[in-house]
Amino acid sequence: MAVGKITFTKTEREKLAEVLWLLNWISVVTGAILFGLGLFLKIEIQKWQEVMSEQGILYVPHMLITTGLAACGINYLGSKICLDCADTNKFLRWKLVMMPYIVCTFFFTACVLVGALMCYSIRSQLEEALYLGLRNTMRFYKDTDTPGRCYLKKTLDLLQIQFQCCGNTDYRDWFQIQWISSRYLDMTNSAVVDRVRSNVEGKYLMDSVPFSCCSTLSSRPCIQHNLSNPGAHAHYDERSQQLNLWRRGCQQALLDHYTGIMQSIGLTVLLIWLFELLVLTGVRYLQTAMENVIRLGDPESESEGWILENSLAETACYNFSIIKSLGKCYQVDDDPNINVPTAAANQEVPSAQVQVNVTS
Amino acid sequence: MALLKIKFSQQRRVRLAQGLWLLSWLAVMCGAFIFCLGVYLKIELLRRDEVMENTEIHVVPNLLMLVGLASIGANWVASRVCQDSLDASRFPRWKVLLLGWYAVAALLCCLLLAVVVLSYVLQGRLEESLKVGLRNGIRFYKDTDVPGRCFQKETIDRLQMEFRCCGNNNFKDWFEVQWVSNRYLDFTSQEVKDRIRSNVDGRYLLDGVPFSCCNPASPRPCLQNQLTDSRAHYNYEYQSEELNLYSRGCRQALTDYYMGLMNSTGPGVLSVILIQLSVLLSMRYLQTAVEGAMALETPEGESEGYILEKDVKATYADVKAKALDLLKFAQVDPASEAAGAEEGEKEAEATAKAATPPPAS
Numbered sequence: 001m002a003v004g005k006i007t008f009t010k011t012e013r014e015k016l017a018e019v020l021w022l023l024n025w026i027s028v029v030t031g032a033i034l035f036g037l038g039l040f041l042k043i044e045i046q047k048w049q050e051v052m053s054e055q056g057i058l059y060v061p062h063m064l065i066t067t068g069l070a071a072c073g074i075n076y077l078g079s080k081i082c083l084d085c086a087d088t089n090k091f092l093r094w095k096l097v098m099m100p101y102i103v104c105t106f107f108f109t110a111c112v113l114v115g116a117l118m119c120y121s122i123r124s125q126l127e128e129a130l131y132l133g134l135r136n137t138m139r140f141y142k143d144t145d146t147p148g149r150c151y152l153k154k155t156l157d158l159l160q161i162q163f164q165c166c167g168n169t170d171y172r173d174w175f176q177i178q179w180i181s182s183r184y185l186d187m188t189n190s191a192v193v194d195r196v197r198s199n200v201e202g203k204y205l206m207d208s209v210p211f212s213c214c215s216t217l218s219s220r221p222c223i224q225h226n227l228s229n230p231g232a233h234a235h236y237d238e239r240s241q242q243l244n245l246w247r248r249g250c251q252q253a254l255l256d257h258y259t260g261i262m263q264s265i266g267l268t269v270l271l272i273w274l275f276e277l278l279v280l281t282g283v284r285y286l287q288t289a290m291e292n293v294i295r296l297g298d299p300e301s302e303s304e305g306w307i308l309e310n311s312l313a314e315t316a317c318y319n320f321s322i323i324k325s326l327g328k329c330y331q332v333d334d335d336p337n338i339n340v341p342t343a344a345a346n347q348e349v350p351s352a353q354v355q356v357n358v359t360s
Numbered sequence: 361m362a363l364l365k366i367k368f369s370q371q372r373r374v375r376l377a378q379g380l381w382l383l384s385w386l387a388v389m390c391g392a393f394i395f396c397l398g399v400y401l402k403i404e405l406l407r408r409d410e411v412m413e414n415t416e417i418h419v420v421p422n423l424l425m426l427v428g429l430a431s432i433g434a435n436w437v438a439s440r441v442c443q444d445s446l447d448a449s450r451f452p453r454w455k456v457l458l459l460g461w462y463a464v465a466a467l468l469c470c471l472l473l474a475v476v477v478l479s480y481v482l483q484g485r486l487e488e489s490l491k492v493g494l495r496n497g498i499r500f501y502k503d504t505d506v507p508g509r510c511f512q513k514e515t516i517d518r519l520q521m522e523f524r525c526c527g528n529n530n531f532k533d534w535f536e537v538q539w540v541s542n543r544y545l546d547f548t549s550q551e552v553k554d555r556i557r558s559n560v561d562g563r564y565l566l567d568g569v570p571f572s573c574c575n576p577a578s579p580r581p582c583l584q585n586q587l588t589d590s591r592a593h594y595n596y597e598y599q600s601e602e603l604n605l606y607s608r609g610c611r612q613a614l615t616d617y618y619m620g621l622m623n624s625t626g627p628g629v630l631s632v633i634l635i636q637l638s639v640l641l642s643m644r645y646l647q648t649a650v651e652g653a654m655a656l657e658t659p660e661g662e663s664e665g666y667i668l669e670k671d672v673k674a675t676y677a678d679v680k681a682k683a684l685d686l687l688k689f690a691q692v693d694p695a696s697e698a699a700g701a702e703e704g705e706k707e708a709e710a711t712a713k714a715a716t717p718p719p720a721s
Contacts, residue, residue: 145579153576154576154577157576158576161521161576180581181580184581184593184595185594189594210581211571211581211582211584212574212576214571216514216517216521216572219510219513220504220540220544221570221571222570222571224571234546235544
């Protein structure tokens with residue numbers, strides 16, 4: 001009992017082949033779009049890679065890039081095949097390639113789906129990576145003389161200015177780290193020494209933030225120091241405090257930015273996946289219809305096309321048994337009904353003596 | 361003696377018409393490109409409108425937009441003329457229009473050239489406009505509660521951060537202006553009172569700059585206050601400190617930016633001028649060749665195409681004579697009167713001669 005059986009006349013087969021040729025060319029274009037989307041995502045992630053801790057995020061754009069390239073190749077081959085399928089004679093050239101081609105297309109379509117789902121599921125990993133990365137970057141903000149970390153100050157300042165954010169979750173994160181290097185601290189000054197001694201680790205902590213946290217929307221010049229003590233500044237009321245610095249944390253800002261990009265990319269990839277599924281179904285129908293025509297022998301006759309020859313359960317059992325038998329290739333089978341040739345059987349059975357009457 | 365005469369067979373005429381049709385559509389695209397360039401330049405100038413005092417520089421993008429639109433129209437007409445050129449019945453109606461078309465095309469080329477020249481000449485005016493605009497912006501930085509000036513602070517801050525500049529000429533411009541509003545000053549503090557008393561106008565001046573002047577590339581956290589006092593900060597030398605703040609003035613930064621924009625469009629505009637000129641010349645050749653072919657007995661034969669029917673001097677003399685004729689149209693010319701009298705006599709003689717033969721027959 002075939003799955004999705006449809007009967008095709010000759011003209012319908014030719015029409016199907018033409019339509020599939022066109023769809024395959026469109027799929028080459030969508031494959032290029034997929035490649036472009038992967039490249040764009042890779043560039044976007046690499047822009048702020050210094051504030052992300054793990055590299056696991058790069059799997060998503062790499063997956064999209066390889067799938068896009070595979071799409072271009074497979075669909076280009078598919079367009080060539082479909083063009084030849086209109087004619088029964090030319091189809092014979094491709095007969096052996098068709099089945100592997102369809103299997104490849106099936107797996108590749110599954111990869112496209114996986115790529116789309118990864119775009120949505122990467123959020124939690126991204127959150128973790130951003131939290132750890134930003135924490136480290138803030139810790140190394142002062143190390144502008146250490147090789148390998150000397151650009152972190154500039155990166156973090158530019159990040160806070162561009163994304164209008166401050167600190168990891170909040171501007172108060174800056175109160176917990178020493179972001180002024182000891183090179184610029186006057187250790188002979190008693191105020192400095194007091195601060196350094198006031199905490200266990202000997203860090204110079206202040207209730208101040210760097211200049212890049214300052215908001216441009218504030219109506220007064222930026223207040224960066226003595227933030228825990230609003231009374232230290234003239235007329236520093238609640239409203240001024242709200243507008244003075246950027247309120248959002250950089251982890252949230254970057255997360256929103258990347259989630260937005262990846263959601264739009266994920267949606268586009270899902271649409272491309274649906275299109276690829278359509279092309280795959282069409283090619284499968286064309287393949288089975290052409291094979292049946294060849295089996296029937298008459299190129300002008302009607303033939304049937306289907307997605308699966310037997311029902312889903314039977315096909316699954318059949319494939320399982322193939323996989324099982326691949327494994328059992330070199331094992332001895334215990335089934336008593338099978339005549340396993342033993343060594344004795346290989347002996348020559350002496351032929352019966354045939355009396356030949358010699359007539360003289 | 362025609363100027364730059366070329367012979368055209370029928371096939372060459374057809375080729376010329378086809379080539380010119382393609383070229384005129386290319387010129388339409390170029391016209392659209394020039395228009396878009398004008399729009400882009402105008403938008404960029406409008407974005408920084410608040411720090412410019414006058415809009416003299418806007419003549420460059422306005423001209424570009426005008427020329428772009430006119431070029432699209434003119435070259436579309438040229439393509440229609442090409443389509444009709446090989447059809448002897450439809451071509452004559454374009455004859456009068458073509459004279460006007462040549463004038464328009466030449467004018468467009470001149471205007472484009474003027475745009476290129478203007479973009480260099482107006483640099484000085486742009487700098488003046490920016491100087492005054494930025495000076496006002498810095499002066500009104502503190503007036504975030506005055507309607508009409510409340511956005512100056514945000515504008516100047518964003519400008520300084522985006523263009524990586526500080527002040528008008530350099531960061532010292534901020535020392536001469538009170539950029540902290542009186543609303544946020546504690547008048548009971550001795551320090552504030554001293555500063556206000558220290559100058560004639562009673563302004564709170566300090567040797568400090570706003571946060572937007574800070575350079576993120578500096579290895580140390582930004583120093584914004586007491587900049588001229590080397591002892592106020594540890595390990596700080598006022599004279600030799602380079603990276604702490606942006607060293608460029610915003611006037612210089614903006615001028616460089618706009619000059620860069622206009623210079624990069626220069627080659628594009630020059631190539632559009634060349635394309636327009638080639639359309640003009642090809643159209644002239646096509647017109648003269650087709651008209652020459654129509655005047656022949658065999659329209660399929662060879663004809664000549666030229667730019668000017670006679671050489672430059674003779675054409676100039678002709679044009680001058682025609683212009684003078686037009687001017688003298690209303691005046692009575694004694695020379696032409698005498699010629700008219702002579703002609704009248706000759707006519708009388710001719711009729712007299714015509715009258716005599718009949719009696720003979």
